[in-house]
Amino acid sequence: MDHFVYREDALCAEAASLEDIAARFGTPCYVYSRATLERHWRAFDDALGEHPHLICYAVKANANLAVLNLLARLGSGFDIVSVGELERVMRAGGDPARVVFSGIGKQAHEMRRALEVGIRCFNVESEPELERLNAVAGEMGLRAPVSLRVNPDVDPGTHPYIATGLKESKFGIDIGDARAVYRRAAALPHLDVVGVDCHIGSQLTRLAPFQDALDRVLALVDALQEEGLSIHHLDLGGGLGIRYRDETPPSPAEYAAALKARLSGRSLEILLEPGRAIVGNAGVLLTRVEYVKSTAHKHFAIVDAAMNDLLRPALYQGWHEIVPVRAGGSGEARLYDVVGPVCETGDFLGKERTLSIVPGDLLAVRSAGAYGFSMSSNYNARPRPPEVMVDGEQVYEVRARESIEHLMAGETCLPGGI
Numbered sequence: 001m002d003h004f005v006y007r008e009d010a011l012c013a014e015a016a017s018l019e020d021i022a023a024r025f026g027t028p029c030y031v032y033s034r035a036t037l038e039r040h041w042r043a044f045d046d047a048l049g050e051h052p053h054l055i056c057y058a059v060k061a062n063a064n065l066a067v068l069n070l071l072a073r074l075g076s077g078f079d080i081v082s083v084g085e086l087e088r089v090m091r092a093g094g095d096p097a098r099v100v101f102s103g104i105g106k107q108a109h110e111m112r113r114a115l116e117v118g119i120r121c122f123n124v125e126s127e128p129e130l131e132r133l134n135a136v137a138g139e140m141g142l143r144a145p146v147s148l149r150v151n152p153d154v155d156p157g158t159h160p161y162i163a164t165g166l167k168e169s170k171f172g173i174d175i176g177d178a179r180a181v182y183r184r185a186a187a188l189p190h191l192d193v194v195g196v197d198c199h200i201g202s203q204l205t206r207l208a209p210f211q212d213a214l215d216r217v218l219a220l221v222d223a224l225q226e227e228g229l230s231i232h233h234l235d236l237g238g239g240l241g242i243r244y245r246d247e248t249p250p251s252p253a254e255y256a257a258a259l260k261a262r263l264s265g266r267s268l269e270i271l272l273e274p275g276r277a278i279v280g281n282a283g284v285l286l287t288r289v290e291y292v293k294s295t296a297h298k299h300f301a302i303v304d305a306a307m308n309d310l311l312r313p314a315l316y317q318g319w320h321e322i323v324p325v326r327a328g329g330s331g332e333a334r335l336y337d338v339v340g341p342v343c344e345t346g347d348f349l350g351k352e353r354t355l356s357i358v359p360g361d362l363l364a365v366r367s368a369g370a371y372g373f374s375m376s377s378n379y380n381a382r383p384r385p386p387e388v389m390v391d392g393e394q395v396y397e398v399r400a401r402e403s404i405e406h407l408m409a410g411e412t413c414l415p416g417g418i
């Protein structure tokens with residue numbers, strides 16, 4: 001459930017009209033709903049209830065400081081994949097002691113910073129990374145808390161670009177090799193083995209792959225226990241899907257119930273790293289129709305947002321619902337490809353959508369809160385759009401639109417003049 005609803009025939013974010021937001025901040029513009037964001041985080045936290053747990057929001061889904069700050073106020077942990085994300089979390093008031101650090105390419109300076117601020121855990125993805133972390137912690141006279149990210153080889157049944165738990169994948173350590181690598185980790189003097197981690201993919205819409213992965217990870221935990229290595233927490237990554245169109249993903253409550261059923265009688269703390277399920281349906285991308293163009297074959301709605309603003313349709317054929325901000329729209333209903341101004345055939349936001357529109361109309365691209373702004377770029381020298389957070393009737397600009405000056409900041413020509 002989200003808080004984007006029509007009131008008096010105009011789409012609103014909570015109690016704020018998207019028409020007013022467009023008039024005030026221009027288009028394209030990302031609009032987030034605080035109530036939706038908080039509701040989704042709480043759905044995970046409440047679902048795990050009394051079971052010891054920590055919800056570590058995956059920062060990559062949406063790293064805006066206001067988003068991070070609202071989650072930090074709820075007591076959220078954070079899953080980061082770079083020192084940049086760590087600095088964002090801390091700037092937003094997040095507690096480093098609730099941060100887990102994922103990713104296959106951690107650099108020594110990133111490890112150093114994470115150790116300096118005392119993060120909760122490093123999710124280590126290879127043996128060389130283990131050796132590097134041990135060395136960095138040793139130089140600092142510290143011990144680094146680690147989990148190994150294991151690759152349980154389950155098929156999450158999602159788009160191949162976002163499936164990460166298959167054995168062909170670059171992520172994690174093959175579960176068959178995990179015991180040996182754990183032994184190595186336990187023998188290194190500057191590491192503390194605290195957990196087991198896995199993340200099998202994103203936008204999963206069934207429970208079965210999560211359950212299979214958990215069974216395999218629990219078998220590993222038992223095997224480690226037999227060797228005298230006791231594991232304190234299980235980090236099951238993110239990946240719970242959302243409804244973009246007609247998907248029926250399990251709710252956080254159903255997901256948590258399935259996990260708890262398998263974990264009863266064990267004292268393992270659960271860490272989860274949801275990104276999309278928290279922020280995906282908490283945001284829309286607001287865009288205006290610039291032109292309507294018809295060829296012998298098709299009608300095109302040319303809008304002012306493009307693949308640089310929202311890459312998902314171009315990159316994964318991601319389907320996002322596109323709705324008129326004025327209920328019902330205006331003009332004659334036709335089948336449109338909704339496309340942006342970027343010079344690529346792949347630059348579309350949606351294909352074959354029935355819309356009643358005329359130039360100047362506002363459209364909302366839904367479910368754009370996750371992997372929307374965070375994957376945006378300046379391609380075609382397009383300044384990135386502003387981000388706005390709605391809280392009831394209040395509207396806050398939480399990131400200003402980039403200017404043309406921003407686009408060239410830091411660039412210089414060679415000496416010599418023209």
Ligand code: LLP
Pocket residue numbers: 058061079102103162199201202203237238239240273274275276277312316370371375
């Ligand atoms: N933890 C790890 C280690 C991850 O790699 C990811 C996502 C997450 C957590 C969060 O997954 P989520 O709950 O959001 O599914 N750009 C793609 C999605 C890439 C996901 C990458 N990893 C998209 O727009 O669909």
